Amino acid sequence: MPSLKDVKMKIVGVGKTKQITKAMNMVASAKLRGAQSRIESFRPYAAKYHDVLAELSSKVEGNAHPLLAEHETKQNCAIILITSDRGLCGSFNGNIISQALKLAKEKTTEGMTVKFSCVGRKGRDAVKQAGYEIVTAFADRMGSIDFSLASSVAQELIHGYETLSFDEVWLIYGEFVSMAQQPPKTLCLLPLKTPEADENASPTETGPHCEYVYEPREEQLLAELLPRYVNVQVYRGLLDTSASEHAARMAAMDNATRNCNDLINSLTLLYNKTRQASITSELIDIVGGAEALNG
Amino acid sequence: MSTLQLEVVTPDKTVVSSQVEMAICPGVAGEFGVLPNHVSILSALKVGDLRYRADGKDEHVFISGGFADMNNNVLSILAESAEKANDIDEARAQAAKDRAEKRLAEKNDQIDATRANAALQRALVRLQVAKF
Numbered sequence: 001m002p003s004l005k006d007v008k009m010k011i012v013g014v015g016k017t018k019q020i021t022k023a024m025n026m027v028a029s030a031k032l033r034g035a036q037s038r039i040e041s042f043r044p045y046a047a048k049y050h051d052v053l054a055e056l057s058s059k060v061e062g063n064a065h066p067l068l069a070e071h072e073t074k075q076n077c078a079i080i081l082i083t084s085d086r087g088l089c090g091s092f093n094g095n096i097i098s099q100a101l102k103l104a105k106e107k108t109t110e111g112m113t114v115k116f117s118c119v120g121r122k123g124r125d126a127v128k129q130a131g132y133e134i135v136t137a138f139a140d141r142m143g144s145i146d147f148s149l150a151s152s153v154a155q156e157l158i159h160g161y162e163t164l165s166f167d168e169v170w171l172i173y174g175e176f177v178s179m180a181q182q183p184p185k186t187l188c189l190l191p192l193k194t195p196e197a198d199e200n201a202s203p204t205e206t207g208p209h210c211e212y213v214y215e216p217r218e219e220q221l222l223a224e225l226l227p228r229y230v231n232v233q234v235y236r237g238l239l240d241t242s243a244s245e246h247a248a249r250m251a252a253m254d255n256a257t258r259n260c261n262d263l264i265n266s267l268t269l270l271y272n273k274t275r276q277a278s279i280t281s282e283l284i285d286i287v288g289g290a291e292a293l294n295g
Numbered sequence: 296m297s298t299l300q301l302e303v304v305t306p307d308k309t310v311v312s313s314q315v316e317m318a319i320c321p322g323v324a325g326e327f328g329v330l331p332n333h334v335s336i337l338s339a340l341k342v343g344d345l346r347y348r349a350d351g352k353d354e355h356v357f358i359s360g361g362f363a364d365m366n367n368n369v370l371s372i373l374a375e376s377a378e379k380a381n382d383i384d385e386a387r388a389q390a391a392k393d394r395a396e397k398r399l400a401e402k403n404d405q406i407d408a409t410r411a412n413a414a415l416q417r418a419l420v421r422l423q424v425a426k427f
Contacts, residue, residue, distance in 0.1 A: 041309070045304045052364050056337065147375055214338070215323070216339065220339075221337065228375075
C-alpha cells in the first residue's frame with residue numbers, strides 16, 4: 001500500500017502535467033487556425049497556376065522541357081521529406097518517416113542510390129540514423145515557412161535533375177485531409193507530370209475559346225513556368241505539413257489531457273481508500289488499547 | 296465604361312481583386328496595355344510596376360516577376376510577391392538595396408553576383424513604385 005503522502009504527490013504531479021498538455025492543446029489549435037488560413041489564401045494562386053499550366057501544356061509536346069522528360073537510365077533518386085521540428089504530436093512524424101524509408105528501400109532494391117533533402121528536424125534525424133545521404137537539411141524552419149523556403153528546397157533538386165545527377169525526385173509530406181486525418185502523401189515531383197485540364201470545367205465554360213497569344217514563345221514560357229510549378233508543389237507540401245502537425249498535436253494533447261483526468265480520478269480513489277484504511281487501522285488500535293485497559 | 300476583372304494573386308494572399316478600366320503590365324518583351332475584352336494572352340512578366348486605372352484613378356503595384364493571363368475578360372497576375380504602392384516598406388527596400396550594392400562591390404563567385412543583381416533590381420523597382 002503506498003503511503004498517503006506519495007499518492008497526494010502523484011496527484012499533484014499529474015495535475016501539473018495536465019495543465020501543460022491543456023496549454024499545448026490550446027496553442028496548437030491557435031496555430032492550426034493560422035496554418036489553415038494560409039492554406040486558404042494559397043489556394044487561389046495554386047488553382048490559377050494549375051489552370052495556366054494545363055492550358056499551356058496542352059499546346060506543346062510532351063518532352064518539350066527537360067523537367068518533363070523521363071531519364072532513360074535511373075541511378076539516383078532524391079526524396080524531399082517534410083516533417084515537423086518537434087514531437088509530441090502522436091504518430092504523425094513516425095508515419096511520414098516510415099513511408100519515406102519504405103520508398104527509399106524500394107528504390108534501393110531497384111538499384112538506385114537514394115539521397116534525402118529534409119525539411120524538419122524529426123525527418124532529418126531519422127534519415128541520418130537510417131544512414132542515407134542528406135543533400136540539404138532545413139531544421140527549425142517549420143515555424144516560419146514562406147515561399148522562398150520552398151524555392152530553396154526545390155532549386156537544388158531541379159538543378160540536379162537538369163544536370164542528370166538525379167533521375168527521380170519524390171516528395172513526401174503529411175497531407176491535411178481533416179482535423180482527424182493527416183495521412184502521409186507520396187508524390188512524384190520529377191519527371192513532372194503536367195496537370196490535366198479539369199474535365200468538369202470545360203463543358204460549363206462559356207464565352208469564346210479563342211487562341212491564346214503567347215509571349216515569349218510557348219517553349220520559353222514553359223521553361224519559366226515549370227520550375228516554379230515545382231516550387232508551388234513543395235510550398236503546398238510545407239503548408240499542409242504545418243497544418244497537419246498542429247492538428248495531430250491537438251489530437252494528441254486532447255488525448256493526453258483526457259488520460260490525465262482518468263489518472264487523477266483513479267489516484268483520488270486510491271487516495272481515499274488509503275486514507276480510510278489508515279483510519280480504520282488507527283481505530284482498531286485505539287479500540288484494542290481500550291479493551292486491554294478495561295480487560 | 297466597360298471594365299475587366301483584375302486579380303493579382305501571390306502564394307500568401309490576393310493583393311488586388313477589382314474591376315478596372317485598363318491595366319499596363321511589365322512583360323518580358325516590353326510593357327503592354329490590357330483593355331477590356333483583350334484577346335487571350337499569356338505572358339511572362341519581369342520585375343516591375345503594374346499600373347491599372349480604377350474609377351478614374353491610377354494605381355501602382357510592385358510585381359516581382361511572374362505571369363499574366365488574360366482570358367474571358369479576367370486578367371490574372373501570378374507573382375511570387377506583389378505589393379501595392381502604399382504598402383511598400385521603403386526603409387526595408389532601401390536596406391535591401393544597400394545590402395545588394397555592398398554584395399556586388401565585393402567580388403564573389405558567379406551565383407552570388409546574379410542573386411545580388413536580382414535583389415538590387417527588386418529593391419530599385421520597389422523604391423520607384425513606392426514614390427507614386
